Amino acid sequence: MSGGISRRQALLGILGFGGTVAGTLAPAAAAEEHPAHPVAPPDAVSMLYDSTICTGCKACMVACSEANGLPPDTSLSGGLWQMPEGLNAKTKNIIELYKEPNGPEFAYVKRQCMHCLDPACVTGCPFGALKKNQWGAVTWESSLCIGCRYCEVACPFEVPKFEWDKWNPKIVKCEFCFDQRLLEHMEPACTAVCPTGSVIFGKRTDLLAKAKERIAASPDKYFEKRVYGEHEAGGTQVLYLSSVAFEKIGLPKLGSTSLGHYGTKVTSVIYKWLSGPIIVAGILGAVIKRNWNRHEAERPEREKKSGFPDQL
């Protein structure tokens, strides 16, 4: 029985019809829903972005907008060309430039959803609008989203964006071109169009091996000789190689424990099998019943003494 199902049981139990519904749901549960260090399933797809190869041509940005039907964000360029300030409600994918303030160091970085192995946004989403879909793509379903924006608060990479200026706002984020291309057995638009091969598409296991090969071939080229995304926040399906420090190009320094594990490890125990609320209700109930009965037994005497009916 997993922590996830057990909280469902807890809530339903409080409503009084927990047993039946939770009983039917129980077999669906896996061993542990949020291990501290999740393991990627064998079919997990991935992107490997090598910042040392990228020339900053931004072909991927245009391809992304085209594939996802997004309008170009031209606000900074006076309406001339696509020029977003960062990821936003019109931009699911962006190439950013890092330049050392007083030095020659510079690097491009591609930003989009990291498709975490255990995404915090999916753990937090109340009605499962965001979910870990087939091949591990994190996708958003409009009919389930109430617009609470917990995903924006939870995401350590600050990827999900909200359409603040729309009356019927959507959560906008890279979905690995899931509906548009993955389901049609095509790779995502950005990797398909990249002319230099700085971002490539493949199975996560293959790309991780490839990234490590590149590091082994020229160890001095890569920052910390490691792949960003292998362990960050429990591991992500987008992997990065860079010659510049990851923090400098906007990839936050994160621990290797998944946020889903951190956020649910205590509650999953408390709510397991509905035990916490049931035990608390049982203890409270026993004591309340005793105190209530005494209170009621003393009521006639109290009412006689005070001369007014007892108030609840």
Add this chain to the structure above:
Amino acid sequence: MTSLDRTGTNLINHWQRGVPVYRASVITPTFLFCGALVAIGCALAAVRLFSPLGPFSGMNDAYAWGIWKTFNVMTLTALGSGPLALGIAAWVFDRQKLHVVMRTALVSGFLLYATGLIALGFDVGRPWNFWNALLPWRWNAESAMLEICICMPIYVAIFLSFEILPLFLERLYYTGSDATRVSLRKVAPLLRRIYPFMIIGAYVIPLMHQSSLGGLLLLAGDKIHPLWQTPFLPLLYLLAAGLCGIGFVTFLLLIACLRYSRALDIGVLDELGKLLCAACFFFLAVRAGDLIWRGQVHAAFALDRMSLIFLVETGLILVPGVALLFKVVRVTPRSLLKVATLACLGGMYYRFVPTTVAFHPERQRGYFPTPPELLMAAGYIALAFLGFGLAVKFFAVLPGDTHGWNNKFRSLRLPRWANRHEGNPLPGAEGETA
């Protein structure tokens, strides 16, 4: 029964049951001011129905939660946790003296929760999808947000509503016809039969969602400053709710009795003071234990910006805690009011800081609420204030002297005076002047 204390005020044992405020007018300058704020809030809410959240509020992608969530819900429902904290003290720990102040706690709690839920309704971007809450198989059971979405409305709509039902029935009983009285006499035993079961739910449910409010912030991870980000957030949020709940009911009782010139009950106030003292130290003990356990004590005393914010927060809770150890503070209304205010501020401060001041997204972008956002937040508070003012006048909410009241209620048709032509209810009513 009544005796004089040092300051010459009648203080002893005056709170025997809920008594409506009889003589104060309903239409006062405060009433009009709050009414105006509510009207402005409603007008802006009407605009919000057709306006996107974007330019209307100051929220942005970095600070996706504005004051409607972080203040009206996260902070003010802590103040509204009086029914939880005092209810547990009264019914579980058998502090019988507290039964008389439960109605004040319940009404204020109901109003703060209800206005918080309204705030939430206008805050979410896609409220029409909320009907998914009715389909349990769509629930993401592990989400703390789900628990709040489900638990809070249930708590307000079922449990708090049930607990304040006696107020309405009592009024109906004394103002209604004989037929009404006969049927209400039949309802009363039924109510008493299910009451103990309902209050179990009324304590278990808020224990769950008040801790889940802290649980929400766990997923924000490193965005929240290490002085506040801890696996103990759910417990600390719950303890802060208890602290605020007790503190706010004490504050409210003192303010309301002062406003309506009601005699106080030093026995009950002493009891509330003791509970508040315990709540302060319990909170501080867990907070300190957590900082030591996580090795963050150095950050607490680094004397940088966040450390100072932490020290102010701790001071706001520590000072009332220490002061309330002394009986003279607990039994002096003036000092009790001061320390209860400090404790409330401390608890609110703790509930507000992690989502705002200590919330540091990687891509810093400022957030400050826009005027419509602030006015709507003020409107929710004014609505609760207005509701409380009306409740104490039309229902037997505020505790008072038994002999000051002969079960007469202010008429709904005569808003200024209740039964003016019949004269004052009873001469014993302690001067409730306008």
